[in-house]
Amino acid sequence: MSLTLRPMTESDWSDWITVDEEAFGSPIPPYRAELFRANTEFERSLGAYDGDLLVGVTAVCSFTMTVPGGPIPVGGVTAVGVLPSHRRRGVLTALMTRQLTDLRERGEAVAALYASEAVIYGRFGYGRAADGMVFDVPTHRAAFVPGAPVDPALRLRIVKPAETGETFEKVFDAVLGSRPGLYARTPGRWNSVLTDTEADQGGAGPLRAVVVEDDGGPRGYALFRIKPSWNDAGVPDGEVRLKELFGLDPAACALLWRHVLDRDLVSRVTTGNRPVDDPLTYLLADVRQLHARWMDELWIRLVDVGRALAARRYSAPVDVVFEVEDAVCPWNARRWRLTADSSAARCVPVEESEEPGRAADLTLPVGALGAAYLGGQRLTSLQEAGLVREARAGAVRELSTAMSWEPAPWAGLIF
Template sequence: MSLSLRPLTESDYSTWITVDEEAFGNAIPPHRRELFKDVTEFDRSLGAFEDDQLVGVTSVFSFTMTVPGGPLPVAGVTSVAVLPSHRRRGVLSALMTRQLSDIRERGEAVAALYASEAAIYGRFGYGRAADNLFFDIPTHSAGFVKHAPSDPSLRLRIVRPAEARSVFEKVFEAALDGRPGLYARTPERWNAILSDHEADQGGSGPLRAVVVEDDRGPRGYALFRIRSGITDHDTPSGELRLKELFGLDPAAYALLWRHVLDRDLVSRVRVAQRPVDDPLMHLLAEPRHLNAGWLDELWIRLVDVERALASRRYSAPVDVVIEVEDTLCPWNAGRWRLSAGTSGARCVPAGDAEADLRLPVALLGAAYLGGRALTGAQAAGLVHESRAGAVRELSTAMSWEPAPWTGLIF
C-alpha cells in the first residue's frame, strides 16, 4: 500500500469526522462536531492517505498538565482512528511513529492519551499511568461516618451552569496544581464541558450545578444531571449522574457530596470517573455501598526520557542507572543516570556505567505520574534488576500523593 502522511486542514474536517465515526462505530452530533473543531489544532493533526483517500487520522492537544512537582507541557494525543477496511496494514504504526517524532521536535518530553482499547498503545510505548473509580451509590445507604468534617460558615448555592462558569474556572484553577494528571482548560474546552444540547443530556435532563462558598468566595462545585423516575409502587427512583465535583478543603468537599447524595426523589447516584484515592471512600459509613469499579484512565509515553525524568520532582532521594528499552524512539534507548531528591533531578547519559535495572519505556511511562509502582512490574518479570534494591529505590522515589487522575476525557 502506498501511504502518505500530512497535517489535516479545515477543508479535510468533514472527511476526518467520517473516518472517526467509521472507526468507532458512532455518530457525532453536529454540535459536538463544532465543539471538537473549536479545540482542534489543525497544525498538530495528521492524516494518512492512500492515494487521495483519507484512511487514518490522529491529532494532538497542546496541554499544560500537572506532573509530580508542577506543570509541564504535555502532548495530549486524541482522535486516533483507522478505517476498518485498512486495519492491519501499517496505517496506525505509521501515524503513531510520525507523531512521536513530531512531538519530540516540538520540544514536548511527554505524551498522554485515553486508550479506546488497552491492548493497543503499549506497542507504541505508552504505559498505564492512572486509573479511575466508578460508583453506583444507593442513596438510602449513603450515610457518613460520625466525625465527617463540617464548617458552619459554608453555604450551598444552586446556580445555572452557564451563568456560573467563572466560579467553576476559579475553583478548578485552585485545584489544578494539587493532582498529577489534571490539565489546564482553555475557554473552548469549558464550552464543551458546559454544553447542554439535547444530545449531551442523553435523556438525563439539563445540566445542573451547586456551588459551596463562604465569605471568602467559592470553595467547590458539582456538575450533574438527574434522570427522574418512579417505580410501579409510586416510589421515587430518580438517578443522579455526577459529571464532576471539586472541593478545595475537606468540609467543602463533604458538603458537596452530601448535597449530591441527599437530593430529593433520587434513589441512586452514578459516577463515571473519580480518583482511586477519592476521600468519599473514607466518608461513607458503609463504603461497600459505593459499589466501586476500577478502570484504566490516562496512559503516558515518555517521548524524551532524559528531559522527562529531569522535569518532575521525586518523593525520596534516588541515584540509579536505568537501561531503557525503546525500539520506536531510538534516542531513548540506552542507559541513563537519574540523580534526584525532593528538590530537583538530573538525568544524563550513563555511558559505560553498569545498569542497576532494565525496563521497557512503557513501564517508565506508567510510573511517571507517581501512581504505578515499579515493584509490581518487577514481580511480573517485566523489570530486571542488576543491583539489589534498585527497583524499590526508583519506585519509591517516583511515587507521589495524591494519586494521578485526569477526570476529563480528551
C-alpha cells in the same frame, strides 16, 4: 497501499470527520464536531493518505499538565481513527511513529492519551499511568463516618451551569496543581464540559450545578444531571449522574458529596470517572456501598526519557542507572542515570554522567516509566509482574519509592 502522512488543514475537515465516524461506528452530531473543531490545532494533526484517500487520522492538543512537582507541557494525543477498510495494515503504527518523532522535535518530552480500548497503545510505549473509579452508591446507605468534616461557614447555592462558568474556572484553577494528571482547560475545553444538548443529557435532564461558598467566595462545585423515576410500587427511584465535583478543601468536598447524596427522590448516585482515592471512599461509613470498579484512565508516553524524568520531582533522593527498552523511539533505548533530591532532578545517558561506565541497576520497557511517571503506579508492582528486571538488589524499590507521589493521578476529563 502506499501511505503518505501530512498534517490536515481546514479543507480536510469533512474527510477527517468521516474517518472518525466510520472508525468509531457512530455519527458525530454537528454541535460535537464544532466543539471538536474548536479544540483542534490543525498544524498538530496528522492524516494518513492512501493515494488521495484519507484513511487514518490523529491530532495533538497542547496541554499544560500537572506532574509531580508542577506543571509541564504535555502533548495530548486525540482523535485517533483508521478507516475500517484499511485497518490492521499498519496505518496506526505509521501515525504513532511519526507523531512521536514530531513531538520530540517540538520539544515535548511527554505525551498523554485516553484509550478507547486498553490493548491499543502499550505497543507504542504508552503506560497505564492513572486509573479512574466508576461507582454507584445507594443514597439510603450513604451515611458518613463520625468526624466527617463540617464547616458551618459553608453554604450551598444552586446555580445555572451556563451562567456560572467563571466560578467553576476559579475553583478548578485552584485545584489544578494539586493532583498529577489534571490539565489546564482552555475556553474550548470548558465548552465541552458544559455542553448540554439532548444528546449530552442522555435522558437524564439538563446539567445542574451547585456551588459551595463562604464569605470569602466559592470553595467548590458539583455538576450533575438527575434522571427522575418511580418504581412499580410508586417509590421514588431517581438517579444523580455526577459529572464533576471539585472542592478546595475537605469540608467543601464533603458538603458537595452530601448534597448529591441527599437530593430528594433519588435512590442512587452514579459516576463514570473519579480518582481512585476520592475522599468519598473514606467518608462513607459503609464503604461496601460504593459498588466500585476501576478502569485505565490516562496513558503516558515518555517521548524523551531524559527530559521527561528531569522535568518532574521525586518523593525521595535517588541515584539509579537503568536500561530502557524502546523499539518505537530508539533515541530512548539506552542506559540512563537519574539523580534527584527534593529540589532538583537530572537524567542523562550514563556515558554523560560522572560515572560513565556504571552498569545498569535495572532494565525496563519505556512503558513502565510512563506508567510510573505521574506517581500512581508502583514499579515494584510491575517488577512483581515480571515486567521490570532488577540487576542490583533494592534498585527497583529505590526508583519506585522516588517516583511515587501523592495524591493519585487522574485527569478527570476525556480529550
